[in-house]
Structures are given as structure tokens and as C-alpha cells.
Amino acid sequence: MTDTTANPHSEALAAALAAQDVVAVAYALRNDYMIVPQMVVNGEAAQVRVFGREGTEKRMLLLFSAAENYVRVVPDDTNPQVMVCDGQWLREFLIVHASTLEMVFFDIAGPNVMQAAPADLLQALSPQLGEDDAD
Numbered sequence: 001m002t003d004t005t006a007n008p009h010s011e012a013l014a015a016a017l018a019a020q021d022v023v024a025v026a027y028a029l030r031n032d033y034m035i036v037p038q039m040v041v042n043g044e045a046a047q048v049r050v051f052g053r054e055g056t057e058k059r060m061l062l063l064f065s066a067a068e069n070y071v072r073v074v075p076d077d078t079n080p081q082v083m084v085c086d087g088q089w090l091r092e093f094l095i096v097h098a099s100t101l102e103m104v105f106f107d108i109a110g111p112n113v114m115q116a117a118p119a120d121l122l123q124a125l126s127p128q129l130g131e132d133d134a135d
Contacts, residue, residue, distance in 0.1 A: 016028045029090060034086075
């Protein structure tokens, strides 16, 4: 989804962040969805938008419980784009970009900020003992 006018949001992730509950955040990521910023290239939302610090190759992934929380991060962006992603997408993204991601932030502009190391999120998103990957 790339339309911010629909104001997509995850109540489960928002509640977990409000409680500052790491276990609840992991549960929300595994069982609900998150809002992921997209970079607009040539008028089209083309890829995940990551953020970096000047002078370093490391990047930060920003995830949100609601599109409106992302809009607060980029107030000068006239057309902020997002997509709605699930835990499987996040797990795959973290695996592919493990060498460049140094941190993942949730709702960085508030109201309830949390952060996690990519390795910790990968562990939380990995299949648990006793889970069957085959359907």
C-alpha cells in the first residue's frame, strides 16, 4: 500500500509501543503489520526508504505503527509514501540488509519510541521451536 490518505495503522504495534513491552512488540511484528516508508524516485514509490548518519555507510530502518507517525518525521515531504508490511517481509529485509543496518527504530517521532538491533528482531521473527513451517 502506498496511499497515505487511507492512514493505515497497526493497533497491536501501537499498543505494544505504548506499553514499552518488548515481548508485545515482537508479537505484533510476527502477527500484525507495520508501516514502512518508501522512497519516491521519478514520481513512483520504488524502494524502502532507510536513513543514515552523515559520514557512515550504516543505515537505520524506521518502522511505524501508523502512517501519520511517519508523516511527522518528514514534514516537508509533500507526498510521503508508505507500504504496509508483515513480519515475514521484515525478516527477509533484515536478512538481505544485515551488513548495512545498524538499528531499527519504531515511531521515532513519537508518541512511543523504541529501538532494536536488527539481530534481536531477526531472533524475534525467526520460527519458534515447535512451529511447523509447512502448512
